[in-house]
Amino acid sequence: MYTTELEKQRMASAQEDPEKLAEFDARVAADDFIEPKDWMPEAYRKTLIRQISQHAHSEIVGMLPEGNWITRAPSLRRKAVLLAKVQDEGGHGLYLYCAAETLGTSRDEMVEALHSGRAKYSTIFNYPTLTWADIGAIGWLVDGAAIMNQVPLQRTSYGPYARAMVRICKEESFHQRQGFEIMMTLANGTAEQKRMAQDALNRWWWPSLMMFGPPDDNSPNSAQSMRWRIKRETNDEIRQRFVDATVPQAEALGLTVPDADLKWNEAKGGYDFGAIDWEEFYAVVRGEGPVAKERMKARTKAWEDGAWVREAALAHAAKRAQRMAAE
Amino acid sequence: MSKALTGKALTSKEWPLWEVFVRAKNGLSHKHAGSVHAADARMALEAARDTYTRRMEGISLWVVPSASIVASDPGEAAALFEPASDKVYRHPTFYVIPDNVKNI
Amino acid sequence: MQPINERALKLGDDSLILGQRLSEWCGHAPMLEVDLALANIALDLIGQATLFLGRAGDPDALAFRRDVLDFRNCLLVEQPNGDFAQTVARLFLFSNWQELMLRDLCSSDEFGDIARKSVKEVAYHARYASEWVVRLGDGTDESRGRMIAGLDWMWRFTPELFEGDAAPLRGEWDARIDAVLGDAGLDRPKDSRPILGGRKGHHSEHLGHLLTEMQFLQRAYPGATW
Ligand SMILES: [Fe+2]
Ligand SMILES: [Fe+2]
Numbered sequence: 001m002y003t004t005e006l007e008k009q010r011m012a013s014a015q016e017d018p019e020k021l022a023e024f025d026a027r028v029a030a031d032d033f034i035e036p037k038d039w040m041p042e043a044y045r046k047t048l049i050r051q052i053s054q055h056a057h058s059e060i061v062g063m064l065p066e067g068n069w070i071t072r073a074p075s076l077r078r079k080a081v082l083l084a085k086v087q088d089e090g091g092h093g094l095y096l097y098c099a100a101e102t103l104g105t106s107r108d109e110m111v112e113a114l115h116s117g118r119a120k121y122s123t124i125f126n127y128p129t130l131t132w133a134d135i136g137a138i139g140w141l142v143d144g145a146a147i148m149n150q151v152p153l154q155r156t157s158y159g160p161y162a163r164a165m166v167r168i169c170k171e172e173s174f175h176q177r178q179g180f181e182i183m184m185t186l187a188n189g190t191a192e193q194k195r196m197a198q199d200a201l202n203r204w205w206w207p208s209l210m211m212f213g214p215p216d217d218n219s220p221n222s223a224q225s226m227r228w229r230i231k232r233e234t235n236d237e238i239r240q241r242f243v244d245a246t247v248p249q250a251e252a253l254g255l256t257v258p259d260a261d262l263k264w265n266e267a268k269g270g271y272d273f274g275a276i277d278w279e280e281f282y283a284v285v286r287g288e289g290p291v292a293k294e295r296m297k298a299r300t301k302a303w304e305d306g307a308w309v310r311e312a313a314l315a316h317a318a319k320r321a322q323r324m325a326a327e
Numbered sequence: 328m329s330k331a332l333t334g335k336a337l338t339s340k341e342w343p344l345w346e347v348f349v350r351a352k353n354g355l356s357h358k359h360a361g362s363v364h365a366a367d368a369r370m371a372l373e374a375a376r377d378t379y380t381r382r383m384e385g386i387s388l389w390v391v392p393s394a395s396i397v398a399s400d401p402g403e404a405a406a407l408f409e410p411a412s413d414k415v416y417r418h419p420t421f422y423v424i425p426d427n428v429k430n431i
Numbered sequence: 432m433q434p435i436n437e438r439a440l441k442l443g444d445d446s447l448i449l450g451q452r453l454s455e456w457c458g459h460a461p462m463l464e465v466d467l468a469l470a471n472i473a474l475d476l477i478g479q480a481t482l483f484l485g486r487a488g489d490p491d492a493l494a495f496r497r498d499v500l501d502f503r504n505c506l507l508v509e510q511p512n513g514d515f516a517q518t519v520a521r522l523f524l525f526s527n528w529q530e531l532m533l534r535d536l537c538s539s540d541e542f543g544d545i546a547r548k549s550v551k552e553v554a555y556h557a558r559y560a561s562e563w564v565v566r567l568g569d570g571t572d573e574s575r576g577r578m579i580a581g582l583d584w585m586w587r588f589t590p591e592l593f594e595g596d597a598a599p600l601r602g603e604w605d606a607r608i609d610a611v612l613g614d615a616g617l618d619r620p621k622d623s624r625p626i627l628g629g630r631k632g633h634h635s636e637h638l639g640h641l642l643t644e645m646q647f648l649q650r651a652y653p654g655a656t657w
Pocket of ligand 1: 089172
């Protein structure tokens with residue numbers, strides 16, 4: 001998931017003032033919001049910076065796989081929708097970077113952490129978009145998964161993050177639907193189009209399930225994050241909910257979910273599904289995803305190529321201010 | 328990544344942060360929507376427009392350099408805001424008026 | 432006056448090709464805020480293209496199934512993005528012309544409705560690009576050099592904008608361009624022999640590649656709906 005903590009973190013049991021800490025914990029437990037200038041434990045601040053910036057990086061890197069098809073979108077309507085959608089993701093990144101900045105970091109610092117490989121982003125964006133159907137599959141599965149994770153974060157404990165999530169969720173609502181619509185058109189299209197759609201589902205299904213992060217018994221920080229309300233449900237709970245919601249949608253498309261072990265379990269009121277290849281997941285987290293190098297190269301290039309532009313705008317602003325002062 | 332881009336040294340090369348306020352429609356006040364980075368005021372206004380009014384969210388914008396915002400200190404909140412809590416006489420419900428007296 | 436189809440194609444193709452070019456920036460701009468801005472401009476242009484091409488036939492068939500010889504856009508809009516300064520130069524020169532052209536078109540029977548909607552969008556594009564010309568021209572030595580090079584690349588293609596009916600726009604366009612270049616501390620590029628042909632379907636080598644990419648799916652899967 002965009003916001004899954006991909007790095008094991010040492011939860012600093014730093015020497016915080018116990019009185020302030022107790023007051024803070026009580027506020028969070030009472031569903032109060034924490035605002036930028038409020039006192040907060042250092043570990044909370046650090047965890048939030050990491051989580052929010054990781055989320056922001058995911059939005060920005062996530063522009064690349066879909067951006068790959070904007071110039072090849074097959075109709076004017078699809079082109080406009082896709083461009084608007086990818087632009088939205090850029091906006092989400094922007095809101096989130098700004099939310100993280102209220103915690104005392106800067107966008108430049110966060111960008112530098114991404115480019116140097118210190119900061120992580122969602123594993124899902126390290127997979128390539130091979131055909132137009134991948135654009136449908138991403139909207140349907142990846143945005144669908146993102147929405148499930150993001151809706152509860154609208155009530156997360158940190159005010160600026162919660163407000164960014166409210167805006168994001170409002171904008172996300174068309175993303176999944178446009179993806180499903182693409183899949184529907186392909187699934188009802190020619191044999192070649194249907195093949196494309198099935199192939200995209202085959203490739204994106206398992207990486208989508210991995211988006212929710214490692215299984216609960218291997219996700220050590222969940223409990224603290226849940227107490228802090230920066231995470232609202234466990235990885236496995238939300239993954240199960242995603243499978244239960246998505247399998248009937250695949251059936252409606254007439255497509256087959258690539259999992260021989262997938263079976264409705266009446267007793268638990270949900271689907272049983274096959275084992276996830278966690279080795280692949282951890283490899284992608286380590287930066288060994290199929291197009292990880294391409295993604296980072298594209299981001300770094302855009303940033304470095306833009307350096308002279310950012311510098312020029314500042315230089316011009318300084319010159320103008322100087323001229324104004326001289327007048 | 329060029330070597331210059333490490334640590335705090337780079338913050339001076341960053342476009343300043345601006346706070347964005349959007350008036351949704353006439354009759355309402357401007358409301359804080361978020362922030363943008365921009366090198367100058369005009370750019371900030373355009374970035375605010377391109378970021379926060381793409382879905383007809385507004386008809387008027389304010390942008391303010393974030394550094395110009397003077398904020399109250401949460402540590403002072405008790406001193407600033409709690410004294411208002413016992414001034415109940417400022418609220419109309421404090422006064423008992425008989426039911427048969429109208430238009431007051 | 433040219434037949435309505437021919438005029439609709441000129442208007443629509445200009446917007447379509449520039450929209451396509453600007454959309455290439457998505458995800459790669461110098462700053463996130465600029466990325467969003469360029470996408471907004473591209474979206475305006477794609478919307479205009481859909482409306483104008485709709486007056487000449489099925490917009491998708493026209494966009495995705497014509498070859499180079501049948502495209503009627505000016506050469507300026509099909510020029511490659513280059514660096515950010517070159518992109519700004521193209522948008523600056525074109526949008527300032529497009530705004531004047533659309534303003535006159537507002538009273539036309541065939542296209543007035545589309546022009547009245549589009550002219551507001553383009554006024555913003557022209558202003559946005561003009562401001563960047565000033566920032567880059569009057570920024571650092573590097574940005575100034577790049578801005579000069581970008582304008583220089585595009586300048587050869589500007590005379591084409593004023594062919595035929597559009598000739599009377601020249602004076603006002605010149606005044607606008609000169610004012611912005613003045614603010615930017617830049618000289619007007621030297622005029623050279625005009626490069627013409629786009630309006631007749633004789634394009635630069637760049638358009639074929641742009642179309643190859645844009646039309647790929649419709650060409651690879653004839654008859655499919657998307
Ligand atoms: Fe998003
Ligand atoms: Fe999305």
